[in-house]
Structure formats: C-alpha cells, structure tokens
Amino acid sequence: MILNEALILPLAFIVFAVIIIAKGVTIVPQSDLYVVERLGKFDKILHGGFHVIIPIIDNIRIKLTSREQLVDIEKQSVITKDNVNISIDGIVFCKVEDAKEATYNVVDFKNAIANLAMTTLRSEIGSMELDDTLSNRETLNIKLQTELGSAAANWGIKVTRVEISDIEVPDEIQKAMNMQMEAEREKRAIETKAKADKEAVIRKAEGFRQEEFLKAEAIERMADAKKYEQEKLAQGQQEAMKLINEAMSQNEKAAEFLLAKDRIVAFKALAESNSKDKMIIPYEVSQLIGSTSVLGDAFFKGMSNGNTNNAS
Structure with a gap:
C-alpha cells in the first residue's frame, strides 16, 4: 500500500x-x-x-x-432609376489573404460582405434603368466587385468575383417587355425585307443596265462588221471592175463573153423555175423578132409619112 x-x-x-x-x-x-x-x-x-x-x-x-469561399447575397427588392421594383440576388466569391485582419478588424467577415453587397447592389441598381440592368449584367458585376473589393481589403479579404444570379421582373412589366420585343422583332423584319427589296431593285436595274450596254455594244460591233464587209465587198467589186476594164481593153470579145455568161445563168434559172407561164426562146429567134419589129416600125412610119405628103 x-x-x-x-x-x-x-x-x-x-x-x-x-x-x-x-x-x-x-x-x-x-x-x-x-x-x-x-x-x-x-x-x-x-x-x-x-x-x-x-x-x-x-x-x-x-x-x-485559405480556400475560396462563397457568400450569398440574399434576394432583395430593389427599385431601378425608372421606378421599376425588381427582385435580385447573387453570389460573392472571396478568400482570406490576411488571417490577422480577418480576425481582428471585423467580427464576421462573411456577414459583413453580405450586408455590404446588398447595400452596394441597391445603390448601383438605383442609378440604372431596367433595360440597362437586364442587358448590362456583366458591367454590374464588375462595379460590385470593385466596390466590395476596396472595402473587404481592410478586413484581409480578397473579393475574386461577383455574380448576379437572378433578376425577377414583375409580371406586368414582363408582359410589356415581351410585347416590346415582339414589336422590335417585327420592326427589324420589316426593315430587313425593305432592305432586301431595295437591294433586289438595285441589282435588277444594274442587270438591265448591263444587259442594255451589252446589247448596244453588240449592235455597234455588228455595225462595224457590216461596214467592214461592205467596204471589202466594194473594194472587191472595184478590183473586179478594174480587171474587167483591163480585159475589155485587151480583148474586144471579153464583153460579149460576160454577156453570154450572164444570159446562160438567167436562162438556167428560168428553166429551173416551177412557173407554168413561161416561154423559152433561143437567142437567135429573139434577135430575129427584134429585127422584124424594127423593120415593122420603120415600114409603118414610112407609110404614115407618105399619107401626110399626099394630103398636103
């Protein structure tokens, strides 16, 4: 013991x-x-x-x-610059950079950040109209991050980013916005159609102008070609006449040869014709008829002269 x-x-x-x-x-x-x-x-x-x-x-x-933490911004009612009452909430992402300041400079840094975010959000939304609030959410996030970051730096906290998660608009405002968006879509559709019609008219007029220009150019080229053809034809005929004149000056029977050649061509065309009212007479017979007609004219002329003398 x-x-x-x-x-x-x-x-x-x-x-x-x-x-x-x-x-x-x-x-x-x-x-x-x-x-x-x-x-x-x-x-x-x-x-x-x-x-x-x-x-x-x-x-x-x-x-x-020291890890990144989330601080919820509770949903709250905020009035915009154009007097529209909306409900909004969000999330703040932050992390502790100085544990001493986060402990001794603020009682509860999460609660402080949440309340500061709500106050800053009311101030920012109050200076913006509804359309800007809905369309410039990214700008609103940056403004909130800047304001919260400068205040949280005194508490040893770094605000990494701020996200507005939801914005609720009253039903009547939502309906009016839907009607406005529908009217805007119709307006854009009408403007787009008008612009397309205008482009079509311009393109059509341009095409017609190009077509007329090409037609005029084609007519001009055809006229030039025809003129060139006529000039060459006249030049050929002139050369042919020169050759004929030279041949006739050298040979007296050259003209008779050409006339005989033309008669042969004419008689051939007449013979090949399908017309029934035609008569082909040899050249010698035609000459004889021609001589007879000349003698007849002379005979009747002489007789008429004799009668005149007897009457006198």
Whole structure:
C-alpha cells in the first residue's frame, strides 16, 4: 500500500506531462490558417504543417481557411432609376489573404460582405434603368466587385468575383417587355425585307443596265462588221471592175463573153423555175423578132409619112 502511494505522484506527473505535450503539438491542414494568441494577445499565424505551442499560455483563437469561399447575397427588392421594383440576388466569391485582419478588424467577415453587397447592389441598381440592368449584367458585376473589393481589403479579404444570379421582373412589366420585343422583332423584319427589296431593285436595274450596254455594244460591233464587209465587198467589186476594164481593153470579145455568161445563168434559172407561164426562146429567134419589129416600125412610119405628103 505504501508502494502504491509512492508511485501515485510520479505517475500523475507523467500523465500531466503527456497531456501538456499533447496540447502543445498542433498539426495544421494545408489549406487552413490558425490564429494563435499568447496570454490574450495576437502572437502568430500557423500555416499548414507541424507546429508546437505552449499550452495554457498560447491559445488558438480561430481557425480559418485559405480556400475560396462563397457568400450569398440574399434576394432583395430593389427599385431601378425608372421606378421599376425588381427582385435580385447573387453570389460573392472571396478568400482570406490576411488571417490577422480577418480576425481582428471585423467580427464576421462573411456577414459583413453580405450586408455590404446588398447595400452596394441597391445603390448601383438605383442609378440604372431596367433595360440597362437586364442587358448590362456583366458591367454590374464588375462595379460590385470593385466596390466590395476596396472595402473587404481592410478586413484581409480578397473579393475574386461577383455574380448576379437572378433578376425577377414583375409580371406586368414582363408582359410589356415581351410585347416590346415582339414589336422590335417585327420592326427589324420589316426593315430587313425593305432592305432586301431595295437591294433586289438595285441589282435588277444594274442587270438591265448591263444587259442594255451589252446589247448596244453588240449592235455597234455588228455595225462595224457590216461596214467592214461592205467596204471589202466594194473594194472587191472595184478590183473586179478594174480587171474587167483591163480585159475589155485587151480583148474586144471579153464583153460579149460576160454577156453570154450572164444570159446562160438567167436562162438556167428560168428553166429551173416551177412557173407554168413561161416561154423559152433561143437567142437567135429573139434577135430575129427584134429585127422584124424594127423593120415593122420603120415600114409603118414610112407609110404614115407618105399619107401626110399626099394630103398636103
């Protein structure tokens, strides 16, 4: 019994030492940040890895994460510049850059960012009209990020981006917007059709003008070709006349040869004709008839002259 009482004190000391050592050893995960206070005052920040602190004297005030965090902007009613009441909400993405400032400069940085985002959102929406709010959502996101980033920097927080997730418009405004969009579509369709018709008329007129130009050019070329043909034909006839004159000057019977040749061609055409009212007379007979007619005319003329003399 005496032996057991003697061992109690060493065993208690050993147990106390183990507990102290266990409390002094701190293993911090890679993405966490531990804020350590010594006797109630900020001492240091523990990053990921193995650390040893002094139990009882040192105390871990808060455990933060260095990963990106999401802060919801609760849905709220906001009035635009043109007095339209809309409901809007969003999300803020942020991360802790300075664990000391995030701990001591603000009570709850997430709640502070959410409230600041709501206030900033009301201010920005109040300076914009409804159409700008709906169409320039990206611009609104950038403005919110700039405003929140400058304020959150004092808390050791970096705002990486802001996203407006939803904008709800009253039903009557939604119907009016749908009617306006439908009218705008019809207007664009009419303008597009008018523009297409105008282009078609212009292209048609251009095609007609090109066609008339080509026709005029073709007529001009045909006239030039015909003129050239007539000039060459006249030139050929002139050369032929010169040759005929030279032949006739050298041979007296050249003219008779040409006349005989033309008679043969004429008689051949007459003979090949299908007309029934025709009579082919040899050249000698025609000459005889011609001579007889001449003698007859002379005879009757002489008789008429004799009668005239007797009467006188």
